Amino acid sequence: VDHQVGKFTQLRPLQADDAAITLRWRLGRAATLLNRGAQSLEEQETWIRARPASELNFIIETSANTPVGMLSLIDVDHVHRRGEAARFLLGEETAVRGLPIAVEAMKLLYFLAFDQLGLRRVYGTVAEDNHRMLKWQRYLGMQVEGRLRKHVLLNGHFQDLIAVGILEPEFREIALPRMNGLIALAGMPPGKPRE
Amino acid sequence: VKLIPPERVEAIIFAALNNVNDELPEDQRIVVTDATVLFGVDAEIDSLALVSIVVDVESALDREFGLDIALADEDAMDRPVPPFANVQTLKEYILERAEQP
Numbered sequence: 001v002d003h004q005v006g007k008f009t010q011l012r013p014l015q016a017d018d019a020a021i022t023l024r025w026r027l028g029r030a031a032t033l034l035n036r037g038a039q040s041l042e043e044q045e046t047w048i049r050a051r052p053a054s055e056l057n058f059i060i061e062t063s064a065n066t067p068v069g070m071l072s073l074i075d076v077d078h079v080h081r082r083g084e085a086a087r088f089l090l091g092e093e094t095a096v097r098g099l100p101i102a103v104e105a106m107k108l109l110y111f112l113a114f115d116q117l118g119l120r121r122v123y124g125t126v127a128e129d130n131h132r133m134l135k136w137q138r139y140l141g142m143q144v145e146g147r148l149r150k151h152v153l154l155n156g157h158f159q160d161l162i163a164v165g166i167l168e169p170e171f172r173e174i175a176l177p178r179m180n181g182l183i184a185l186a187g188m189p190p191g192k193p194r195e
Numbered sequence: 196v197k198l199i200p201p202e203r204v205e206a207i208i209f210a211a212l213n214n215v216n217d218e219l220p221e222d223q224r225i226v227v228t229d230a231t232v233l234f235g236v237d238a239e240i241d242s243l244a245l246v247s248i249v250v251d252v253e254s255a256l257d258r259e260f261g262l263d264i265a266l267a268d269e270d271a272m273d274r275p276v277p278p279f280a281n282v283q284t285l286k287e288y289i290l291e292r293a294e295q296p
Binding site: 029090093096097098099100101102103131132133135136138139140177178181182184185186 | 215218220223232234235236237238239240241242243244245246247249250265267268269271272277278279
């Protein structure tokens with residue numbers, strides 16, 4: 001389960017050596033709607049080294065091995081067969097333009113969860129101001145399951161957290177066809193027939 | 196068969212792009228024209244933004260015209276020109292799909 005490889009992207013384990021780049025992403029604009037993380041390189045390295053066995057933390061790389069973001073499956077519970085998709089962040093915004101990196105990274109995470117780990121459910125939370133992420137998760141099969149009112153202080157104000165989740169059959173029936181569609185569309189050369 | 200004004204389809208796509216722009220810092224905003232590249236080489240948006248556009252356009256087409264189409268389905272993949280190459284190709288694709296019985 002260490003490495004997940006797709007056509008446009010791959011997931012590889014987060015390592016202490018990734019502290020500098022992940023800290024930069026966490027302190028960047030794209031992370032303003034995520035929970036506050038480490039504020040120094042030392043803190044970030046300590047945080048990475050302290051990840052428990054119930055978490056699978058990944059660096060998202062392009063097919064050319066360029067790190068562009070991070071994604072995790074945390075609180076993996078083999079009794080209840082569930083896990084939380086978390087810490088989804090694309091830090092290198094210009095490097096992922098025009099590519100289905102985010103879609104394929106999430107597809108790889110779902111394959112890991114449902115096919116390799118045998119989970120039945122993946123869930124998560126999205127801050128209410130994170131409209132684009134919420135729209136994205138819903139389009140890709142996540143169902144809104146609830147709302148934690150004024151649960152987090154983000155971006156200078158208290159926000160609700162929207163609880164979302166997807167079951168294994170919903171992944172097959174809803175998410176996977178849409179993910180494959182978006183990945184295939186990105187692979188079509190402009191103005192030319194698809195091979 | 197639905198008869199939909201092409202200019203209205205373009206306005207719907209522009210509105211979806213402007214929604215993406217609303218969440219971008221000023222120096223990263225997309226220039227919205229009918230030649231704006233939506234996906235693939237030279238695109239200025241990532242796949243999160245593309246999904247936002249797909250969702251907004253599909254919702255608006257359903258709301259305004261009762262047109263229920265999936266923009267990123269197999270039909271889209273079978274076209275010689277990718278529907279998401281730019282705003283113009285997406286507009287043409289939507290109009291073509293609207294004319295299908």
